Amino acid sequence: MNDAGPSFGLEDVTVAQTRLSSIDGEEGALLIGGYPVEDIAPNATYEEELYLLLHDSLPNAEELRDFQADLARRRSIPDEVASVVRRAAREGRPAMDALRMGLAAVTLSTDLGDPSATEAKALRVVAAMPTIVAAYWRFRQGADPVSPRTALGHAANYLYMLRGEEPSRSAVRGLETYLNTVIDHGLNASTFAARTVVSTESDIVSAATAAVGALKGPLHGGAPGPVLNMIQEAHDRGNCEEVVRARLDAGERLMGFGHRVYRARDPRADVLSAAAEEFYAGAGRENVFETARELEAVGSRLLAERKPDRRLETNVEFYTAVLLHGIGFPAELFSPTFAVSRVGGWVAHALEQKRNNRLVRPVARYDGAEGRTWTPIGERE
Numbered sequence: 600m601n602d603a604g605p606s607f608g609l610e611d612v613t614v615a616q617t618r619l620s621s622i623d624g625e626e627g628a629l630l631i632g633g634y635p636v637e638d639i640a641p642n643a644t645y646e647e648e649l650y651l652l653l654h655d656s657l658p659n660a661e662e663l664r665d666f667q668a669d670l671a672r673r674r675s676i677p678d679e680v681a682s683v684v685r686r687a688a689r690e691g692r693p694a695m696d697a698l699r700m701g702l703a704a705v706t707l708s709t710d711l712g713d714p715s716a717t718e719a720k721a722l723r724v725v726a727a728m729p730t731i732v733a734a735y736w737r738f739r740q741g742a743d744p745v746s747p748r749t750a751l752g753h754a755a756n757y758l759y760m761l762r763g764e765e766p767s768r769s770a771v772r773g774l775e776t777y778l779n780t781v782i783d784h785g786l787n788a789s790t791f792a793a794r795t796v797v798s799t800e801s802d803i804v805s806a807a808t809a810a811v812g813a814l815k816g817p818l819h820g821g822a823p824g825p826v827l828n829m830i831q832e833a834h835d836r837g838n839c840e841e842v843v844r845a846r847l848d849a850g851e852r853l854m855g856f857g858h859r860v861y862r863a864r865d866p867r868a869d870v871l872s873a874a875a876e877e878f879y880a881g882a883g884r885e886n887v888f889e890t891a892r893e894l895e896a897v898g899s900r901l902l903a904e905r906k907p908d909r910r911l912e913t914n915v916e917f918y919t920a921v922l923l924h925g926i927g928f929p930a931e932l933f934s935p936t937f938a939v940s941r942v943g944g945w946v947a948h949a950l951e952q953k954r955n956n957r958l959v960r961p962v963a964r965y966d967g968a969e970g971r972t973w974t975p976i977g978e979r980e
């Protein structure tokens with residue numbers, strides 16, 4: 600009775616229609632709002648890509664100005680949220696816990712205009728997410744939070760709130776490319792969680808909070824940190840092959856290689872590899888990037904030798920680690936920064952689910968005991 604079929608884990612089961620993103624795992628292609636990720640991610644602002652997901656078209660200049668202003672005015676968090684985040688930081692709670700707690704309370708003391716305006720709540724969630732993460736990190740460093748600046752774009756303001764100084768153009772472009780690259784990716788675990796919550800006719804904030812909980816799990820959002828550790832170890836030793844062989848010989852998974860969906864190279868890895876190469880060259884730190892490149896080549900070669908029946912190339916998490924580390928993000932903020940991006944996809948999916956809703960209600964195959972009869976407690980052995 601335990602003959603698990605191919606649909607377990609909902610693998611290959613279609614549960615929704617979407618116009619937001621399309622994945623071709625065999626060819627290694629990703630469309631976001633109809634645009635190839637390698638075309639839109641390096642060129643758009645995050646606000647443009649978010650607008651695309653929400654409205655199914657790129658904005659013109661006037662629409663973009665209005666949208667940027669509307670998003671920017673929703674960035675501040677109320678004192679009640681800051682207090683929760685401060686306590687989480689003081690107690691040494693993980694960043695994803697602080698984000699979950701802060702996000703759940705983010706609509707306190709907030710003027711959203713018409714309380715029934717679902718898109719306003721969606722924009723509030725997207726706008727406040729970087730503020731929560733930045734406030735947490737500032738508290739962890741023993742510093743006061745930096746208030747958001749409405750004159751800065753979404754990516755630039757996030758870096759500004761983290762550091763307290765206006766970021767360089769190259770850092771902003773690198774982060775913007777990252778945010779655009781990972782904003783949406785089909786029905787991954789966190790996005791599916793968001794759609795499931797909204798399918799009950801719950802609200803956007805609850806959906807996004809549930810998605811953060813799903814992302815917190817290491818099987819979904821936790822790989823870039825271990826990737827960075829591996830790259831740093833190889834860089835310090837000056838021997839990529841030794842580091843990779845040691846992991847494989849120990850039976851460990853080579854983090855940053857392979858993907859559940861892609862049978863070809865993850866197209867997002869190409870986008871972030873190019874972004875990282877551009878950033879490191881501009882920063883005069885090519886040696887770190889060169890180590891990553893060498894480790895990628897060594898890892899791909901050794902995996903092909905040991906597992907010739909599988910194509911295990913670098914995925915998005917490999918160059919996420921390289922790029923975000925270069926920009927200056929600590930590994931502890933990798934997953935929260937992923938959430939800062941992916942929240943755009945979460946709310947877009949939630950709104951899409953609301954427009955043509957049907958309660959998500961899968962079934963499970965029972966494989967437990969049958970035919971049992973009740974025995975009073977005094978007669979049980």
